[in-house]
Every structure is written in C-alpha cells, then in structure tokens.
Amino acid sequence: PGEVLGNVFRHYFIKTGEWLLGRQKRKLEHLKLALELSDGVYPSGFSDIFPVHMSAPELNYSDVDTSCLYMGKRLAAPLMINAITGGHPETAWINRELAAAAGQAGIAMAVGSQKAALNDYSVRETFSVAREVNSDGLLLANLGACCTPGEALSAVEMIAADGLQLHLNVPQEIIMPEGDRNFKGVLANISTIINTVSVPVIVKEVGFGMSRETVLALHAAGVRNIDVGGRGGTDFVAIELSRTNKKCFDMEGWGIPTAVSLLEGLSLGLEIDFVASGGLRSSLDMARALAAGAAMTAMAGPFLKSLVEGGAGELEKSIRYLIQGLRKIMLLTGSANIRELSRKPIVITGPTAEWLERRGVS
Numbered sequence: 001p002g003e004v005l006g007n008v009f010r011h012y013f014i015k016t017g018e019w020l021l022g023r024q025k026r027k028l029e030h031l032k033l034a035l036e037l038s039d040g041v042y043p044s045g046f047s048d049i050f051p052v053h054m055s056a057p058e059l060n061y062s063d064v065d066t067s068c069l070y071m072g073k074r075l076a077a078p079l080m081i082n083a084i085t086g087g088h089p090e091t092a093w094i095n096r097e098l099a100a101a102a103g104q105a106g107i108a109m110a111v112g113s114q115k116a117a118l119n120d121y122s123v124r125e126t127f128s129v130a131r132e133v134n135s136d137g138l139l140l141a142n143l144g145a146c147c148t149p150g151e152a153l154s155a156v157e158m159i160a161a162d163g164l165q166l167h168l169n170v171p172q173e174i175i176m177p178e179g180d181r182n183f184k185g186v187l188a189n190i191s192t193i194i195n196t197v198s199v200p201v202i203v204k205e206v207g208f209g210m211s212r213e214t215v216l217a218l219h220a221a222g223v224r225n226i227d228v229g230g231r232g233g234t235d236f237v238a239i240e241l242s243r244t245n246k247k248c249f250d251m252e253g254w255g256i257p258t259a260v261s262l263l264e265g266l267s268l269g270l271e272i273d274f275v276a277s278g279g280l281r282s283s284l285d286m287a288r289a290l291a292a293g294a295a296m297t298a299m300a301g302p303f304l305k306s307l308v309e310g311g312a313g314e315l316e317k318s319i320r321y322l323i324q325g326l327r328k329i330m331l332l333t334g335s336a337n338i339r340e341l342s343r344k345p346i347v348i349t350g351p352t353a354e355w356l357e358r359r360g361v362s
C-alpha cells in the first residue's frame, strides 16, 4: 500500500507548491487527507433504521434480484461509486480503475469535479479515461452548481455522461481560504442547466446533508434527482481544517446526518429520486436506505480506500461483497426485488426518530 500511495503522491511529496496550480494541488491534498483521516465522529444515523426481520420469507435466495433501472440503464444493484477525483495527472489511474470496476460489476460511477479540465485540456484525459474503460456503463459528470450552462455541456460531453451531478458544498467553500463566497442565483442557475443539458441532473451535497427546505427549493427549481450527501462519512470540515492547518473548529459537526436528510426529503412525497450517500458503509446501510425509499445508494471514501490501499482486486471484492450482502438482507426481509424492499416496513429509533419528531416529520 505504501508503494501505491507513494506513487499517487509522488509529485505531491516531491514538488509541493513548486509547480502545481492551486486547484490541482488541492485535488491531491483532498485525496491524501481522505485516505489518512477516518470518518467523522458524527454518525450517519443509519443505525437508527431497522428493516424488519422476516423468519419465513418464502423465497429462494437464487431468485432474489438486486438489479435496478437507473437513468435508463440496468444496473446489477442500486449502488454508485460517488464523485471523487480527476483533474491532476496523478489521478487518472484512480478514475480508470474505479470506472473499470464499476463497469465490470454493473454499478454506476461519478467522476470528481471536472472544473480543472474546462480550461486545461491537458487534464481532460484524467476524466475521459473513465469512459474509455467503461464504454456502456452508467457514468456521471460532476461540476459545482454555480458552473455555467456551457461548462455543464462540456463536462457531460467530456465523458459522454449519462447524467450530470451538480454539487453544493457551501460549508467546504467557506472554510477554504480560496473558496467561493457568493452563492446568489444558484437555484436559477440549476434550473437553466437542467433546461440546457440533455441528460438527467442530480444535485448533490458532499457530506453536509440537505434539509427538507432545501429539497423543496430544489424541487421548485425543477430538480428531480437529489443526492442528500449527508453527514456521517467523509468529513470535509476535518479535511479542510487539516489541509489549511487551522485549529479553528467552529464548524465541527456541522450538517445533517444522512438518515435524517433522506427521511426528511422522502417525507415530502415529491417526485424526486433520492440517492442516499454520506457515511453508508455496509450492505445493511444500503438496505436501510433502500427500504426507507432511496432509489440509489452511493459511497466515495470506502471505494477510494479499497483501491488505493488494496488495489483493483480489493475494490472489485468490496463491490461484490456489498451486492451479495444486500441480496442476503433482501432475503431476510422477504424482498424478491428492490421495489419490494422499498415497500417493507422499517422502524426508526434513537436520535434520528427524535430529530424527525422535533422537525414535525411523520
């Protein structure tokens, strides 16, 4: 693992700051710190959600079908490798391996923010490599929600994407000394982009979650796909504080746990497909989210760690185990397919139940 890491961050260690552009340097620092730091101490809330055990499921395990249709493509399971990287030459191999593994396993994948490649043609290949090794799979492009419609079009075109993720990451921006400060007009911008690109648009958070007020505002702006990207997993407050060597912890713990965010959003009963992400770490977490009503589940940090620390074989194994585990839990809940799982009873307890109650969510 040390060797692989050494390889990834060769330039980082040797030439820190000497020639790397700010954004490129940041890409490597995010990767390095996401690998070094463990998940935040704040729980995702999924351990408060209990799908109900069915002792006599009347199903044959071999008939349990984990597949789903998502954005027009058939997937082996509702699972996505969420946006991680690209934009620096040393990141191309990561997108290549993630995309190849996603293609082989039949799951979806998003590349990291393509901002760096919009003006610098030399790093386009760090994203397009994903499509080269995964010609038929479901691939999502990624940009910040403040990008221009033209930039959105070019990000989609760069990887022949099946969909576009637009990320909202205000807490991260305001911690970063070089981050954005003006978020005015973002909802109107999202509307314009939805009307400009020909593929579905997912608006996503990056680990701070979405309130139902945000979900309502996004729905009014025309958004029909939301990744709640809640608190409980990769912690960008910790990453940014560590990156900038700041001791100021005034934002520690900020955000909405993923389970709360998902349940708040679903409670609105709107025509929105939700992606559950942020701190999902097991097949059981996937099953909890799907039973609650999520259309898709996604993980970023765990897949990055599997790949960098264990290599492509380990990544392939972790995806396979997640899908196998989901299938077992589907059997245990008496669900022959994902649609049936989404209709099974769940019990919500603990701080998640308390949060929802205090917010008047039923």
Ligand code: FNR
Pocket (backbone or CB within 6 Å): 030, 031, 034, 082, 083, 084, 085, 111, 112, 113, 142, 165, 166, 167, 204, 205, 206, 207, 229, 232, 233, 234, 277, 278, 279, 280, 298, 299, 300, 301, 302, 304
């Ligand atoms: C991310 N994430 C992210 N999201 C995004 O929309 N654009 C991006 O460029 C990135 N970059 C990025 C880099 C690294 C190193 C990590 C680990 C993550 C956020 C990611 O997609 C996801 O929303 C969060 O990581 C929460 O999920 P996990 O990691 O808890 O499963």
